[in-house]
Amino acid sequence: MVEHRKPIPVAEAVERVIKKAQALGTERVALGDSYGRILAEPVKASHDVPPFNRSPYDGFAIRSQDSAGASGENRKRFEVIDHIGAGAVSGKTVQEGEAVRIMTGAPLPAGTDSVVMFEQTVDSGSSITIRKPFEALENVSLQGEDMQKGDAIIESGSFIHPGTVAVLATFGYAEVIVARLPVVGILSTGTELLDVSEPLVPGKIRNSNGPMIAAQLMRMGIRCRTYGMSADDLDASFAVVKQAAEETDILITTGGVSVGDFDFLPAIYERLGADVLFNKVAMRPGSVTTVAVANGKYLFGLSGNPSACFTGFELFVRPAILKMMGADKLYLPHTQAVLAEDFEKPNPFTRFIRAAYDGASVQPAGFNMSNAVSSIARGNALIVLPGGTRGYQAGTMVDVLLLGVEEGSNEWAL
Numbered sequence: 001m002v003e004h005r006k007p008i009p010v011a012e013a014v015e016r017v018i019k020k021a022q023a024l025g026t027e028r029v030a031l032g033d034s035y036g037r038i039l040a041e042p043v044k045a046s047h048d049v050p051p052f053n054r055s056p057y058d059g060f061a062i063r064s065q066d067s068a069g070a071s072g073e074n075r076k077r078f079e080v081i082d083h084i085g086a087g088a089v090s091g092k093t094v095q096e097g098e099a100v101r102i103m104t105g106a107p108l109p110a111g112t113d114s115v116v117m118f119e120q121t122v123d124s125g126s127s128i129t130i131r132k133p134f135e136a137l138e139n140v141s142l143q144g145e146d147m148q149k150g151d152a153i154i155e156s157g158s159f160i161h162p163g164t165v166a167v168l169a170t171f172g173y174a175e176v177i178v179a180r181l182p183v184v185g186i187l188s189t190g191t192e193l194l195d196v197s198e199p200l201v202p203g204k205i206r207n208s209n210g211p212m213i214a215a216q217l218m219r220m221g222i223r224c225r226t227y228g229m230s231a232d233d234l235d236a237s238f239a240v241v242k243q244a245a246e247e248t249d250i251l252i253t254t255g256g257v258s259v260g261d262f263d264f265l266p267a268i269y270e271r272l273g274a275d276v277l278f279n280k281v282a283m284r285p286g287s288v289t290t291v292a293v294a295n296g297k298y299l300f301g302l303s304g305n306p307s308a309c310f311t312g313f314e315l316f317v318r319p320a321i322l323k324m325m326g327a328d329k330l331y332l333p334h335t336q337a338v339l340a341e342d343f344e345k346p347n348p349f350t351r352f353i354r355a356a357y358d359g360a361s362v363q364p365a366g367f368n369m370s371n372a373v374s375s376i377a378r379g380n381a382l383i384v385l386p387g388g389t390r391g392y393q394a395g396t397m398v399d400v401l402l403l404g405v406e407e408g409s410n411e412w413a414l
């Protein structure tokens with residue numbers, strides 16, 4: 001008799017998975033290795049930025065009061081008494097009618113409070129003239145205008161992108177505390193599987209899921225451990241799964257979670273005494289996606305069908321990993337776009353369609369079956385069509401999940 005499974009909504013499945021996440025702890029890495037990691041300490045400004053009043057232009061620093069009354073007919077003359085570039089500090093204190101030639105980034109010399117750009121002067125070398133008055137602090141980049149000492153700048157849990165790295169460098173973080181990366185294992189199950197390097201023989205196919213998931217992990221900055229492929233044999237698969245689960249924080253298996261005669265993952269979960277969070281999700285593809293927890297370790301049982309496997313990773317594995325790392329943005333970024341072609345096939349379950357999104361419209365990426373490989377390659381997004389009895393017409397606004405965007409969203413927006 002075929003076991004009856006009760007499907008749960010996708011949002012509930014995501015919720016159940018995330019709830020089980022256990023914090024991984026933290027480690028220190030060199031700033032240069034921090035890109036793509038999750039920050040595990042808040043960043044406060046330890047000093048003002050800029051740290052001193054400085055010139056935002058190449059020009060001349062003057063005392064603004066000396067420019068009062070300047071005009072085309074009444075040009076004011078300044079004697080140039082010093083010359084500084086960025087990184088230098090003038091030793092002079094500027095007196096009435098004097099100026100210092102100053103380059104972008106150099107601190108304003110004592111006595112000065114404004115900067116006249118080169119273009120606003122007639123320059124004769126030892127002196128300049130100007131034709132308009134300047135106000136105090138005109139053309140001055142003020143100490144602390146960007147960040148003030150004590151300001152909270154970046155929260156713990158943030159994704160470290162190049163801008164984050166710039167802030168960390170500004171405040172002297174040669175090392176950064178980041179979330180530890182999970183140890184993730186991949187095991188591809190199926191007697192039909194060949195390794196990438198093997199020639200095709202009748203009845204067999206090459207394992208595409210294993211390398212695909214490894215790449216999905218790489219996209220998150222995580223290198224996986226591969227447990228290779230196992231034939232559909234209960235005892236042999238159990239032994240590998242048991243060992244892999246001991247050696248990893250997360251074990252991702254592909255295939256064998258359905259109700260076929262050679263689908264042994266359900267029996268393996270039972271033997272392990274695992275807590276099965278769900279084994280049926282109201283979605284296409286990937287309704288058989290199963291997530292279990294055993295001894296605090298996640299076991300993700302993804303469908304063997306490549307499109308289902310891919311989608312299962314993005315919907316469930318990705319947010320679980322991010323939650324373990326204490327990330328604040330767990331979900332795929334979400335937008336809406338115009339459906340570029342009719343999608344006739346109705347479905348009672350929510351459908352995720354591999355698609356090409358161009359910033360305005362979104363187009364299904366070809367052959368649309370759960371066993372498709374080509375559409376994964378052609379897509380950069382997933383169209384989300386709520387379940388129902390009708391299809392969808394071209395021109396309809398639809399929900400879209402974006403793939404491969406380095407920073408996610410902080411809400412499950414569907």
Ligand code: AMP
Pocket residue numbers: 188189190192193205206207208209210254255256257258260263302303304305306371
């Ligand atoms: P299963 O989930 O084991 O019932 O497999 C569903 C379908 O996906 C079958 O047609 C399998 O041959 C195929 N499949 C399973 N594992 C893989 C894999 N690692 N790479 C490519 N296709 C797979």
Ligand code: MG
Pocket residue numbers: 189190191232255256262263304
């Ligand atoms: Mg199988």
